[in-house]
Amino acid sequence: MAGTIVLATALDQPGITESDRLYADALERRGWRVVAAPWNGPCEAFAGVDAVVLRSTWGYYRAPKAFRDRTELMAAATRLFNPIGLVRWNLRKDYVGKLAVAGIRVPQTHIVACAAAAIDKVLADAGWDQAVVKPASGASGYSVELVKRATLARQVAGLSDEARASGVVVQEFLPEIADGELSLVYFDGAFSHAIRKRPPPGEFRSNSCYGPTRNAETPAREVTEKGAACLRALPETPLYARVDGVVRDGGLIVIEVEVLEPALFLEFDPPSAERFAEATVRRL
CATH class of the missing domain: 3.40.50.11370 (Rossmann fold)
Incomplete structure (x- = not known):
């Protein structure tokens, strides 16, 4: 043993x-x-x-x-x-701003207090009628909402205690999400496999609790290379990582990078479990 x-x-x-x-x-x-x-x-x-x-x-x-x-x-x-x-x-989604500084293509993103006035100012300054709002510390689609200026006060009042404690990310809504979010999985910085998560009709969130469809995907090499470039902007190379995003004009827009506890969807590509294990053993 x-x-x-x-x-x-x-x-x-x-x-x-x-x-x-x-x-x-x-x-x-x-x-x-x-x-x-x-x-x-x-x-x-x-x-x-x-x-x-x-x-x-x-x-x-x-x-x-x-x-x-x-x-x-x-x-x-x-x-x-x-x-x-x-x-x-x-742990906090202010890493999205750090990725932007490093030259990674991300949605316009702001972190503000969980207050209607603060969120409304972001929307007004950006000229947006709507935006995605999520806790600055959060995961799994928890307390993520597509807020609209017309109903902002009511929607913000319904956000979670965690959002109030951590502040919120106010992020540009990407219409490409209707065609599904790409999840690109990497081990030791090398691309392994990918899936596409499509939200159900009328929904923009593709987390499992919202009932998306999931299918294995073979992204273009340019897309997987952009995901790898994103990981090179991290403080160190992760053993495992998932880069979530959408494709616009052939290029990847990175919505989130998950290196804590991402679902890695190994069941969609069974040999990926062997790659993950090999990468792990190399580090021990």
Whole structure:
């Protein structure tokens, strides 16, 4: 037995997901023992192991300080993937502005207080009638809304406590989202596979809770290279990453980069689990 790798999950869903089971099996075929442990469970589960891989740590955004504190402890005790520097970088969506400064094509994005007046000023200054608003610390489509100036006060009043605590991202609405959002998956900076998530009619969000259709996709090389260039703008190369975006005029517009607990859709390309496992073992 080579050693033990913990896949960090969450108390409300402590087991390994169906997709991550493909990854765990690939690691086990390489001689590693793989176990699951909730990030918000007992600390002892992460002691004396060879590595912790953050996988289905869903709901971390409801307790961002606790999550950051726990991942700091993990990083001090063992090898953490993704590394703690990337965890810190990805916890708040102000990283989108950093990507823009690095020359990555992103939607126009502003972070402001969760207040109707602040959001309305962004819309007025940009000349927008509508925009996507999401918590500055959040995931999984939680409390993400397409707000309109005519109904702004009511919509902002309905945003989550997490949005009020963290502030909100006000982002340009991209009409290309109707044709689906591309999710590009990379291991050690190299493109692995992709899927397209199409929202149902009348919806703009493509997160799983909104019932999108999902299909394997073979993007153009120019698109996957833009995704790889985006990852080169990060503080360090992630073991795993998902770059979400849309294509306009043949080029990728990056909406989000996920290096904490992204769904990697390994089931859409089973050999990808082997690539993920190989990339992991190379780092151990």
